Amino acid sequence: xxxxAPSTSGGNGSADSAPPRRNSKRPNYSxxxxxxxxxxKPILTPQWVISAFMLISVIFxxxxxxxxxxxxxxxxxxxxYETDCIPANYTGDELSFIQDPSSNKTCSRTLTVPKHMKQxxxxxxxxxxxxxxxxxxxxxxxxxxxxxxxxxxxTSGCDPEDRANGSPIxxxxxxAWSLFNxxxxxxxxxxxLTVNTSGISWKSDRDKKFGDNVYPRNFQNGTLIGGKRxxxxxxxxxxxxxxxWMRTAALPTFRKLYGKIEVDLEAxxxxxxxxxxxxxxxxxxxxxxxxxxxxxxxxxxxxxxxxAYLTVGGLCFFLAMAFIVVYLVKPRQLGDPSYLSWNRSPxxx
Numbered sequence: 521x522x523x524x525a526p527s528t529s530g531g532n533g534s535a536d537s538a539p540p541r542r543n544s545k546r547p548n549y550s551x552x553x554x555x556x557x558x559x560x561k562p563i564l565t566p567q568w569v570i571s572a573f574m575l576i577s578v579i580f581x582x583x584x585x586x587x588x589x590x591x592x593x594x595x596x597x598x599x600x601y602e603t604d605c606i607p608a609n610y611t612g613d614e615l616s617f618i619q620d621p622s623s624n625k626t627c628s629r630t631l632t633v634p635k636h637m638k639q640x641x642x643x644x645x646x647x648x649x650x651x652x653x654x655x656x657x658x659x660x661x662x663x664x665x666x667x668x669x670x671x672x673x674x675t676s677g678c679d680p681e682d683r684a685n686g687s688p689i690x691x692x693x694x695x696a697w698s699l700f701n702x703x704x705x706x707x708x709x710x711x712x713l714t715v716n717t718s719g720i721s722w723k724s725d726r727d728k729k730f731g732d733n734v735y736p737r738n739f740q741n742g743t744l745i746g747g748k749r750x751x752x753x754x755x756x757x758x759x760x761x762x763x764x765w766m767r768t769a770a771l772p773t774f775r776k777l778y779g780k781i782e783v784d785l786e787a788x789x790x791x792x793x794x795x796x797x798x799x800x801x802x803x804x805x806x807x808x809x810x811x812x813x814x815x816x817x818x819x820x821x822x823x824x825x826x827x828a829y830l831t832v833g834g835l836c837f838f839l840a841m842a843f844i845v846v847y848l849v850k851p852r853q854l855g856d857p858s859y860l861s862w863n864r865s866p867x868x869x
Contacts, residue, residue, distance in 0.1 A: 577837035584829030594821040602808040614802040641781040648807035660694035701748030715779035721763035
C-alpha cells in the first residue's frame with residue numbers, strides 16, 4: 521500500500537506562491553530617518569574661531585571691569601566678635617560661659633567707618649561652619665503649621681522639636697528652635713542709631729509661607745533652649761527675624777539680614793556697638809561676625825563675578841591672539857567643503 525505526500529504546489533494555499541516577507545525592523549527611507557533634514561553644520565575655519573574668541577573677549581572684559589568696579593565701591597565693615605567677647609576667666613572654656621544663664625553676655629565693640637556710607641546701610645550677622653543645608657535640619661519643619669492656625673497641632677516632620685511638656689510646639693522643628701539670638705544696639709556720637717527691622721524678609725514669604733493668624737505657642741519651653749524666644753502676641757508673619765532665619769542657606773558660611781540703618785555715615789566716624797553674645801557657636805567651632813554694608817547696582821561686595829568675567833574674557837583674547845599668530849606664521853590650506861558628506865546629494869533613493 522502506497523501513500524502519497526501532500527502537494528506543496530498549486531492551489532491558493534501553496535507555500536511556493538506566497539510572496540517573500542520583508543524585514544519589518546528596517547525603516548522605510550525618509551529624510552528624517554536618514555538624518556538628511558536641513559541643519560546648521562558650520563565649518564570651523566580659522567576666521568570663524570578667531571572671530572568667536574574676539575567677540576567673547578570684547579563682551580566679557582567690559583562686563584568684568586564694570587562688575588569689579590561696582591564691587592569695589594561697596595563699603596563694608598566686618599567685625600568678628602565671638603572670641604573677643606569671652607571674659608578672661610572663661611578663656612579656654614567658652615562653652616561653659618555660653619551655657620551659663622547667669623553670666624553677663626554683654627559686649628562692647630567699636631567700629632570705624634572707612635569711607636562715606638550712603639543709606640540704606642544693611643546690618644548682617646554672619647555665621648561660619650554652620651551647615652543649614654544638612655538634610656535632617658532642612659526637613660525639620662512643618663510648612664502647613666506655619667501657614668494656617670487650623671494646622672497648629674500638625675507637627676509631623678519636626679522631630680525632635682515637635683512637642684514640649686506634652687503640647688505641640690508652634691513653630692516646631694530644629695530650624696525655628698535654633699533661631700539666632702544675638703542682639704545689636706548702635707550709637708553714633710552718644711546718640712542711638714535706629715535699626716529698622718521691618719521689610720527685611722521676602723514679601724512672598726510673609727504673604728504665602730507664614731500665616732497672620734499663627735501665633736507662637738509652647739516655643740522654647742523644652743529642657744534645652746536652642747536660641748531666641750518669640751513674642752507670643754505677634755503672628756509669625758510679623759516676626760521677620762524668624763522668616764529670614766528659616767530661609768536656609770546653601771553654604772556653611774552665610775549672612776542673614778538683621779536690619780537697616782537709614783542714615784548716612786561719614787568717613788572716620790566711630791560707631792559704638794553694644795551686643796549680647798548669646799548664640800552658641802562654640803560647641804561646633806563656628807564663627808560670628810557683625811557686618812555693615814552698602815550696596816550697588818550689582819548688590820553687595822562680591823569680587824568673584826568680576827574676576828570670573830575678566831578671566832574668561834582674558835583667556836579668550838589670549839587664544840584669539842595665539843590663533844592669529846599661528847594662522848599667519850604657519851597657515852594650513854583647507855580642504856574642499858563640497859566633498860563633505862552633508863554637501864553631497866543622497867544616492868539611490
